[in-house]
Amino acid sequence: MSIEKISNITTSAVRAGINTDEHHGAVVAPLHLSSTYSLKGFNDKRQFDYSRTGNPTRATFAQVIADLEQGSVGIVTSTGMAAVHLICQLLSTDDTVVIPHDCYGGSFRLFTHLAKRGQFKLIVVDQNDQQALDNALAHKPKLVLLESPSNPLLRLVDIEEVTKVCHAVGALVAVDNTFLSPALQQPLTLGADIVFHSTTKYINGHSDVVGGVLVTKTAELGEKLAWWANCIGITGSAFDSFLALRGLKTLPVRMKQHQENALQVADFLQNHDAIDAVYFPGFPEHPGHEIATKQQAGYGAMLSFEVKGGVEAVKKLFNNLQIFTLAQSLGGVESLISHPSTMTHAGMEIADQLEAGITQSLVRISVGIEDVEDILTDLSHGLAQSQL
Structure with a gap:
């Protein structure tokens, strides 16, 4: 574009x-x-x-x-x-x-x-x-x-x-x-x-x-x-x-900040020992990266990742966050975190979830426009606690 x-x-x-x-x-x-x-x-x-x-x-x-x-x-x-x-x-x-x-x-x-x-x-x-x-x-x-x-x-x-x-x-x-x-x-x-x-x-x-x-x-x-x-x-x-x-009226400027923060969060998660996989189209190795680059004006501020240790580790992560709020929805100025299997996709049978690749260890985040250092500090603390 x-x-x-x-x-x-x-x-x-x-x-x-x-x-x-x-x-x-x-x-x-x-x-x-x-x-x-x-x-x-x-x-x-x-x-x-x-x-x-x-x-x-x-x-x-x-x-x-x-x-x-x-x-x-x-x-x-x-x-x-x-x-x-x-x-x-x-x-x-x-x-x-x-x-x-x-x-x-x-x-x-x-x-x-x-x-x-x-x-x-x-x-x-x-x-x-x-x-x-x-x-x-x-x-x-x-x-x-x-x-x-x-x-x-x-x-x-x-x-x-x-x-x-x-x-x-x-x-x-x-x-x-x-x-x-x-x-x-x-x-x-x-x-x-x-x-x-x-x-x-x-x-x-x-x-x-x-x-x-x-x-x-x-x-x-x-x-x-x-x-x-x-x-x-x-x-x-x-x-x-x-x-x-x-x-x-503030959509374009919000999206700019959302995306700047999301890129840093994605890089942080990709190199974290508590994470098995990160799904973010902004990565060159993402299967849809070339398509995203062709048809989008940016890679967005949504990403998901797999936490090592399964659902118990996910619970510990959620219980040790302050900036991220555990809630449905996305796209607000505040950072939100969710568990797709039991929240956004709870209306799907477990078999359908698994067919779509939605596991119990999958976490989805909507990266807000808070100071990115605060966002990263919050995730770092939560992920450290998730592995204890």
Whole structure:
């Protein structure tokens, strides 16, 4: 990605909604909490009439995300999983969906349970296994879900190449871009049809909002999904949109600091005696390093690692940390640590976890923007205690 593109994203994020109030000249986009809006007259609607259908604050946020992702239509939802569920409204009982075997546990749970109810047919596949992916695509799926980097093992797929083969069999491609945000990756420019986020994470960045957003490449697809979002009532609130819009303004500068810290943390962990393996695309030896370098503007601030000594060592690590907080989620300014098997991916059966490479000794961290020396000191102490 060029410097011009990065600069444009930075400026666009900072300027989101600035100086758009035509009534009072407010510099910051106003928060519109009204649930309903008056008509000009009989059967004469204004732009907005009811906040489930449309809200000025939410519309501003949706448009900014669409612009950052270089898409046509943005749809703000109440949660990240609501955005995933919205995509499912495109499917019928005869359609086939292909998802990665190592996707986020909530997505895995949703797709597998909807398939059990007969909403669609499902194929779960290792998308890094070309033969397995080809076999899945031979079923001519309606939708292929991609997650790159994957949660929690940071596996990469070549979005552009996979999208080409998916389109060749008539499949729509939806990409979960939560781990990177539009500051570091724009899947629609790589050919994808839909990109979605949990805005709870990096886009908001302050762990005080739960929300989601999806952006479509074409207006036609966006209009169809917007109709469904209104129909089933999963659009996001005005207040959550206002907070997420505020957080978005610092996204590029936050991501810069997140990544600087993450690189030092990854180097520290890679050389630590208590660690068996580190999964971080920024390492040249990472299997997806070349792909990440090609399609991303940075390597992100998520990484995972295997602790020597298994789950008991993991418990000791968690019990001896002060900077890192043991909690769900990611992408906030604070550093978080989690145990995927019992937290983010607890909705998967143990057999499915193991198939995806999620072991009891696996730990995932979201590196915050605290002073990196404090972060390293905290990890050093915790890891030392984990081996006692």
